[in-house]
Each structure stands twice: as structure tokens, then as C-alpha cells.
Amino acid sequence: MLNLFEREKLDLQSLSPSDTAINVEGLNLWFGKKQVLNDISMKIPKHRITALIGQSGCGKSTLISSFNRMNDLVDGCRYLGKVEIDGRDINHSRENVARLRASVGMVFQRPNPFPMSIYENVCYGLKLQGMSLRRTLDDSVEQALRDAALWEEVKDRLFEPANILSGGQQQRLVFARALALQPDILLLDEPTSALDPLTTLYIEELMISLKKRCTVIIVTHNMQQAARVSDYTAFIHQGELIEYADSDSLFTMPVKKQTEDYITGRYG
């Protein structure tokens, strides 16, 4: 608990480009006629965990999905504004979406192992990238499973179907699958909401250990979780970014009334 008070605090408004993982500028997004995101601008720092909180349907999942353009898959989705990763606007029409998604990993709420063996699950993305050398694949799979703290549990049954794993193991497998591609950014869309508390703890530890390697952005409904694991927190309400600050400040002394109401449970 001590290090909680020792966390360094970056100035989120004037983050230097080298410290910025994602730079969102004036992002508006519509599903059909409904505007889901309204003029969002924020800078997400590198190698930190940033949490997005807010009510259901406030647009936080949509926001996280716009970091790897998963929203493209939704019919009738339009957007305006810039999302910059490494100084590159990913909303540009010439952006290679498949490559973008390989470098911005994503983990969903429900574990979705592919109907194949554990091994094949982990190297799915690698194979898509054209990696086919057995030895490199073996190494990458082992490393990814170690990173996801799953190696010890599955090393003897790598070639068994992935769906024999328990829910928590499956979710860690999904982490391994994303980590195998060595992403710069990892997007987590409520990764623990379908898991039991102990497995949740596992996953949270995993997230913290991942900070060294990549930028983690997590959407969560669990305020305690956001406070526990994240360095920075953004509160979103009805498609607007209400408050964005380091987690300690936001959860202890929110500036905005709406934030305070939400985190104290007055609505939502």
C-alpha cells in the first residue's frame, strides 16, 4: 500500500510525444444517427495502466474499440477526429487495419478461445503475420504463456483443445494469445467481469506485470479494480470525457460533481 502514495504523476495535459501512447483529438463517433462519442480529446501515457470508467452504454467500450478500429466491424459506424498512435493517425484511410490490430492487442469480456489446441491458439496471430518457423513459434508460445502466468499449468498439454481449460485459464490464454504478438498497447474490455474473485486477482497481477512491456488500457465497471490497478483514470459520461486524472486524485478528490456522484455510487 505504501507505493500507492509514491506514484509519480505525469501532467496529462502536456504530455510529451515520447511519453504518449495514444493521442486522441476531437474524436466524435456515431452508430447510425446516434452519437456515441462526443468530442473526446485525451492523451494516454505510455507504460501505464489507464482505466476507463462510466455507466453502461456511456461509450467507454466504443472508445477503447476505436483504438484498434474494431468499430469498423459495426454496421453504420462513422467517426470524425484523430486517434494518433506513434504520431500516426490510425483513422487515416490508408492505415493497414490488420497490422494495427496486431500491434494493439485486445482482450474481451468473455474468454473466446479458438476451437483449436492451446498451442495453436497462442500462435494464431503469429501465423497470420507469416511466422512459420517451428522453433521461433515454440519459443514465442512459451514466452507468451509465461507472460500470461499460464505456462506451468498447460505446458504438458499444449496440444489439447483449448476449451478444456477453466474460465480463468481461458482468459489468461486469451491474454497469452494477444501477448504473443508483442503488442505496444493492450486494450482490455472488462477482462475480469466474467471471472471469480481469485482469478480476477490473478489477472490484475498480470496487468501490473505487463506495464513494463506495454501500455494497458482497461475498461471496467469495478471501481475498486480501477483504483487498485490503474495509474490514470478517465470518467466518461454519455459520450463525453468528464474527468481524466491520475487514479489517486480522481478517486479521492474528484473535481467534477458528476464524477463524485458516480464513484460514490449515487448513480450508475
Add this chain to the structure above:
Amino acid sequence: MKSAIGKIYTADKRQALAVGLAASMAAVLLLSLISIVIFILIRGSSYFWPASINTIEYSDFHSGKTEQVFGQILMSRVPASTFAEDRVIEQGLEQHWLMSRVENGELIQSNEIILPTQIVSSRNELDIAELRLTDGTRAFIAPAGIRTEDREYVDLVEFSDVHKNVKILQRQLKVIRDEHLSPIHRQIAQYDRDGVALDAPARVKLLNEFEHFQRAIGNLEQALNGYQLVVRDAMGKQALVPMGNIVSVNFPNRLGFWGKMGFAAQRIWGFLTEEPKLANTAGGVFPALFGTVLMILLMTVIVTPFGVLAAIYLSEYAPNNSLTAAVRIAVSNMAGVPSIVYGVFGLGFFVYGIGGTIDSLFYSDRLPSPTFGTPGLFWASLTMALLTLPVVIVATEEGLKRVPQGLRDSSYALGATKIETIWYTVLPVASPAIMTGVILACARAAGEVAPLMLVGAVKFAPTLPVDGDFPFLHVERQFMHLGVFIYDGTFHSQVNSQGSSMMFAACLLLLVCVFGLNFVAIKLRSRLRKRYARD
């Protein structure tokens, strides 16, 4: 009125009535299903079962003379006469018998209808044999001995040795005919076409050779005819049957239950591996079975990629608009089009249209005799593929729809493009559904008759569509199909009741094939489901 009924039938009673009605309908359904299976099973398997041979004494209806014959009862039925009812009451059902007797030294088989009242006595004698002849007929006789070239009487014990010798002679005959005589014959015919003079030395030499082989054949045939089986009918009249015409001699009256089982197994094997005889009323069904399997195989190869790709386009790529909806409705309606319509379309479009064009473009030297412009295996497979396409498309689309969005999203999130996602993730998960569709399509094609008769299936095909000549698979040839075989055979059965039991045996085989296919479909589906199961 309504209220009165309402009073009589309380809610409870109505409930009971509805349940009872529904249950009885289900019972009727089950009953009819079971009776179909049992009926086909009994009638079909009776073809293989060696029935015992009776020695009956019966009096002729008109002359009143009694006569003794060896025979087998084929079936009993209500007589087809105007006084049928009275006759049934007086004399019982009429019986159809297959009998053998010797007349003027010739063995004669006949189908006869007699009434139970005509039969004076009936018994089973152990020494009566069933003779199976090469033309497919069966005769019931008492074998008396064997006559060979050099010996007047050889005991029956040596039958198999003598039979072996006969077979060797037959094989020699065949070799001379196929490998020596017919090439010479062809060569001479070629000379005649080319206008070679009748007394040209080459032609004369060939003619001499031809005569030489003809003589050899004559000698062999004479030797062959020297081997004869001496048989007697029930009246003791004697006849000679050339050994070359005999397939087997067996004594069903001597067999116990297991002996009969063994015999039946042998006959089932023969049924599956032999060619049909006596205008499809005896022998086996091998060409029909082979043709059916090959046609289904070809059809599967055609329909699977087409159906799956079409379903992928419809469910994954096609925009969600009214045109797509219209296409979907059209596909479902295609499944309801009567199959004969497909047959006519196949004949008009594939056979005469495309086939005729292929002939005029590539095989013009063989015209006017058509190569592809005539009904054949390929056109039949194509027509059946078209007919079963909706089954595959609908099943595949259902399967694709059931693949969870989360799985697709996970794949996209790992940097997969749409086609990669479909190929590596969606299709494997949907594969049980696709399999089911394909196998259902196979079962449908196995049972179809009407369209096949128009586009290539025939009641008798002289050659199989696969042989040793390049290109080994001759898709332009006509072929035999089990369904068409049964259809054809049932017409013969009106004159020959022996054929009808063969038809039931063929029905049984078809049923086994279709049930087998469905069973495989279910097994495969549950196995794949287990493999790709989602929590």
C-alpha cells in the same frame, strides 16, 4: 353451442384430449416408421435366405391327373379373379410356386399358381438340390451323377474337382476369344474398311489364323460340353445340364440354422459384388451400387465448394438488403422444386446444351454419335449437385450464423483479415453444420430416381464408369443407380415374382445406405461439436 361445449369440456379435459391426440399421432408416426423398416427387412432378407425345397404332389385343375414336382413357394395372395372372395373362402389363398421339371430331356423352370386344395402331399427331401445357373435362373432337381468326356459316371463327391476343371476350360476359352480372336477380327474389319483386296496375303494370313483359333474354340467347347451334370426331376425323368452353365449346387434342405446363415452371408456377398442377371431380376447389384456411390462422390465434390462458398458470401459478405433476402428466399424455394424439373433442366441444358456444344467443339470427328451430348455420369452428378445445392447452402448458412460474434472479434483483434477469420475460425466452428448439410445432400441423391433417369442412369449399363483404360474415370458413360434399378425391377416383378424379392433386397440395401449416411452424419456432427464445443 360454443358455451355448451365449453361446459362439457373443462380445461382439464381439453388438456387431456390435446395431449392424447398429439401422443396418438406420434404413435401412428412411430408405427408406420417401424412397419416400413420391418417390412423391407423381412421381404428384403428373404432374398438371401435359402428357403427349403418341397417335393409336392398336386392334381391338375382340368385333367385331374396328379403330378409330382420339386418346387419352392414364392408367395401367397388373394386370387385375381372375379370370384376371388368365394374362392378364398372355399380354397384358400392362391400360391405362386417356382417349379422345375424335365420335359423332352430339357430342364424347364416355370412359375405356377396353384391352390392349396390341389396339393395332395408335400414333403422335404434331403437330396434335392438348388441349381444356380449362369443366366441367373434357379432349378430344383435331384442330382444323380456327373458325366465327363471320358467317363460315363462320376460320383457327386467329385463335383468340386470337376467343376474346377470346367472353370479352367472356360477361362482358356475367354482368353482365346478376348486376346486372340477379337484383335484379328478387328484387324480384318479394318482391312475391309480400308478396301484391302480379299486375297491380299496379309488378309489371307489373318483369315487362316482366325480359322485356327475358331477350331481351337470349337475343340474347347466340345470338351466343355462333355462335362455334364445328370439330374432328375420329381417324376424321375432325366436331363443333362452342361457343367459350364452351373454356378453352384447346394442342398438347402440339409442345412441347419447356422448353415443357412452362412449361406445367406455368402449370398449377401454375391448380391453386393455380382452383376445383375435375367433383366435385373437375379444376380447382384454391384454396378448399381458402384454407380450410386460414384455419382454421390462426384456430386459431393461439385456441390460442397459451390454450396459453402455461396453460403459464405450470403451470410458474411452480402449487404443486408432486399436483394440478399430475395436470393435467400429463392434458395429455399429451390429446395421445393420438384426433382423431375431438375431432370428436365439437366437434360435440356447440361446434356443437349453444354454437352452438345462440347461435342461440336472438341469431338466433332466422332459425330453424329455423341460423346458428352448424351446422358451420362457427369451430367447426372451435376444435376444432382444443383438439386442438393439448397440443402448445403441452407445448412452452411445456419452454421455460419451460429458462430459467436466474440470469436470473430477475437480473430479480428489479432490482426486477421475477414477472409482469414472466416477460413481459420468461422469455418472450423461451422464445420459440423456443413458436414450435416453435405451428408443430407448425399442421402437425398442416393434416393432420387426421376431426374436421374433423364440425365444418365440406365437400367442396364454394359460397362462400369471406371476401368483400366485411360482416363480411368469415364464421366461421359451411362451408369446404373440403385433407385433406378429398383424402379425398373418392380415392373419386371409383375411377370416374375422372383424379381420382386430382389427388388426388396435392393430396397433394403438402399435403406441401409441412407441410414448409414445419416448415422455417419450424426456421429460426425457430435464429434466435431465436441471438438469445437463452446462452454
